[in-house]
Amino acid sequence: MNSRQATMAVHATAVLFGLTGIFGELIQGGAALITAGRAAFAAAALLLIIARAGHRPARPGRRALSVLLAAGVLLAIHWATFFVAVKVGGIAIATLGFASFPAFITLLEGFLFHERTRAAEWAVVALVTAGLALVAPSFDFRDQATIGLGWAVASGLSFALFTLANRKAVGLVPARELACWENGIVALLILPWCLGEFAELRALDWAWLFMLGVFCTALPHALLVASLARLKARTAGLVIALEPVYAILFAALLFAQYPSARALAGGALVIGAIVWSGLRRTAAD
Template identity: 55%
Template sequence: MTHQRALLQSHLAAVLFGLTGILGELIKSDPIMITTFRAFFAAMVLFLIIRSQGRRLSEGLNKKDAGMLLLASIMLAIHWVSFFIAVKTGGIAIATLGFASFPAFITLSEWLVLRERVRTDEWLILGLVSFGLILVPPEFDLAAEATIGLLWAVLSGFTFALFTIINRRTASHMPALQVAYWENLFVTLLCLPFALPYLGQPSAADWFWMAMLGIFCTALSHYLLVSSLTRINARSAGIIIALEPIYAIAFAALLFAQYPSIQAILGGTIIVGAIVWSGMRKQPDQS
């Protein structure tokens, strides 16, 4: 794979991630249904990809890893459910910008949980993200739908940060596609009992969009991102993925005429700018 193709794949992954909010808006089913069958369709596709490569599904997996993958899957399930609630409550722009706070939560969690040293510039980035979040809703009123949607989106970002840290600290010796397969399978099994009361709810269109969400915005996007990392470094990929809210807001404006306010654009610019700056910083010497 060439460097340019890797860049193209990472941008395509960001576009597919950005489409998640769009499909969440299109699907009229309950967020727990969306989460369950997003994970189900993703797990099926990842199963086929792994088997087509001649790999074992349990490659590198042991009992300790299985427990940590289950814990990561719980965080992933909460992340997805809260994100889709945010989309349906506050709109696509607020949901994606609130979720974009997750790098700041990773920094905070690493300091609180892992006791890792946080540099001054990282605290500044955390402050900028927090300030940007305050600007995103038209008014920070706990009775307003926009604020409620933002709070759900921030919960989505927080649980995704925990999910990321758990994945970072465990199963590092497992192939990424296998990790993704098991986590999507676990999310399906965890959420299915809660989704059963809503099985009669989705329309044919809902089933189609849930399949697209699982196949393209989950399985394919993950595969593209993992593949691109063979030619570009994680920092470069992270900067590109940070563009996800921009793609999502552009799609929302084109498809649903959901236009963010000037204040929300300012807040989003601060958040995305802080995340891009975070990715471009020179990392401290680990030796």
């Protein structure tokens, strides 16, 4: 894969991630069912990808297993809360609320790893907070959209914690196997709670679940890993930051879910802060 192909791959990754909320809206099932089905299909697809590359997942050691278990729990919480946000508040609210995760990473890295948080990073946190205040249609917790935003921010927080857990895991498990193990753990954790619901799924819902697990989870992960062989992680991160833009566009085209001007302004502030942070770090490199 050359640099041009790597750039195209990471843009495709952002588009596929942006479709996640669309499938969450389409599937007639609860958040636990969607999370378990997504993880199961993704783990199976990633196993096939690894096998085709001529590899076989190694059994993780005791220390790696404990980190993988923690990461799997956090990933399960992240997905479940995100799909609740989609069902309650709509795709745009869910995606923009989730986009707050870089601000949580900034705060948590300083707290958990005792790393100094610079003034510019505090500025990003402030901008993201202001953006979320604009995205919130009201501060009345009887409002469905406000409740949805709360779930979305919880999804962003759990994803930030998951990202930091992965920071520990990458040194213990090969990158090509990491997502496979984590998706498998999510499936094992969540399936017992919703196994009976699968019998009530329509054939079309099975198709949506398959596409969510394979095309919006396993495939973009494989593309992202491949693109990072040519691109810097921060360059890829700048492109992935466009995920909410794609999600809002798809929601408008497919479901006529149009965010308000205030929500768009808040979303622009959140995404702008993330992109600015990425550009500033890239320039520092």
